[in-house]
Amino acid sequence: MINIKAIPRGNPQDVNAPAKFYAHAIATGEVSLERLAYLVSNQCTVRESDCYAVLLAMMHNVADELSQGRIVDMGVLGRFQVGVRSEGLDAAADVSTAAVRSAHLNFRPGKRLRKTLATLEYKLIDG
Template sequence: MSLPLKIVKKRDPRDVTKPTKFYVSTKSTGEVTFEELALQSAGQCTVKEADCYAVIKALEHNVKDALSQGKIVRFGTIGSFQISISSHGAATKEELGIKSVKQKRVLFRPDKRLKNLLSSLKFTKEEGFNK
């Protein structure tokens, strides 16, 4: 299977006065819903779709709960999830507090086996490609 590519025109968000440039980008081929994952999983094992859905739903809750407790969630050969923040800097420790937090995000770090998938990817060109 190959990953489709497309050409997109983008402006530099740091300097909108610069001319726009063209870039190669991946093209989404759709999405997979929670329910579809449960159905696929049920077809690959001996449990029913409803059981798979319940397990995936519980997993979703448990991942959120662990992250909210400050834990790193290692998700098998997929990778790990972790909460990260950025804050304003200060000259002394006393100047910092909870209000110093300016951004919160979830980091995903792919496992090396998932990263290896990248080396085996094949691409297909959409119209508009010359080479």
């Protein structure tokens, strides 16, 4: 069950327009890498410390591959790719590495996760 609440947002193109309310997902907690290692270890014959070591190694290698500009395909989990935000410039010839303001991570979920997203149930909470 995904908790949602109403969040007001103004129109940045018309600051005088009244705010509209949008549904916003509210997290109910978080799960750590250690917890995931524990959960995985209880579902197979691998020890918790081994699962944790594999997850840490995978995280290191995913970061390394992303820093090389590669898309990381995690199979049924999905794909990770680096994206950038940059200044808008008047001509293509003006674009350089100096225009990049920040990098972010794009994630495209695999079919199973997309199916999960399509079947979520929601609960409206107060304030």
